[in-house]
Amino acid sequence: MTLATPMRLVLLEDDDLVRDRILAPKLVQFGFEVVATGTVAGLREAIQQGPPDLFVLDIGLPDGDGFSLARELRATHAGTGIIMLTGRSDTVDRVRGLFEGADAYLAKPVEIDVLVATLYSVARRLQPSTAPRPRGRWALSPDEWFLLSPGGAQVMLTRGERRLLEVMFQHVGEVVARDALIAALTDDVLAFDPHRLDSMVHRLRRKVLAALGEPLPLNAVHGAGYVIEA
Missing domain, CATH: 1.10.10.10 (Winged helix-like DNA-binding domain superfamily/Winged helix DNA-binding domain)
Structure with missing residues (x-):
């Protein structure tokens, strides 16, 4: 059986429990190839291993901040989706995140279905499929x-x-x-x-x-x- 190539996703979240016990396993369950890290340095190493299709970024990080990182990634990885997932839900932070280059901004806690739907929505916008959409049947x-x-x-x-x-x-x-x-x-x-x-x-x-x-x-x-x- 031939399966479509899974999308490669780099997850940057400094909370070990949220990252390794909740987000990463759930995203793998939905078919993503996940590289999970808690630092900006770890994200840079992950990029060296292969270009990702998507980034999921927290804002508060031990060796940097998500806003600056989103701006940098948007400049260097224009075709990659960037989703900010953070505990900061203020409108000012949301606007700043989108202004700095994020394609979507989600506040924690977030339902995994909402996160996955957002990831696929961003991916489709960046790389729209040219295949015709089947209609009239399942x-x-x-x-x-x-x-x-x-x-x-x-x-x-x-x-x-x-x-x-x-x-x-x-x-x-x-x-x-x-x-x-x-x-x-x-x-x-x-x-x-x-x-x-x-x-x-x-x-x-x-x-x-x-x-x-x-x-x-x-x-x-x-x-x-x-x-x-x-």
Whole structure:
């Protein structure tokens, strides 16, 4: 199975707990390649390892400040998205952050779905896709991180949901065996609890219905697997 190349993201957050236990794992779950650091020096080292697609910056840092860093990064990385994520929610700070070069300014605490949606929104603005947007049927977006409804509405997917739907859309109208879906979700099929597949499908259908107002036509075939009608 071929997956789209994940976007590379440098996360600069000096709070170890927030960075390593909350933000970085959640962003990885949503498919980003995350390099997490707590210092400006660490960010510079990360850039040397390869140009990122996105920066997420805090403002208060032990060896610098996010405002100056955003200005510098905007000058040197014009095509890279910059999102400021900080505890400072004052309008003055928000305006300054955007003026210095940030594409978006979010105040902590932020829901991970809001952060991820902002990251993808910024990425799409900077690098708009030339592929036509599928309409009239259920489909994955060109970057495969959003599910598109027949009417063109979209809902963001987790990495597991994305892999599940990628396989399903390769076999529209056909029953896909449970074993095949599990193999798409994990490298260790023997250690994978089959009930996790059912739970994932249940959560996905519930999320789609809540977000888009219409049911995803992904249905179980007793004793065999799942089928989707696009």
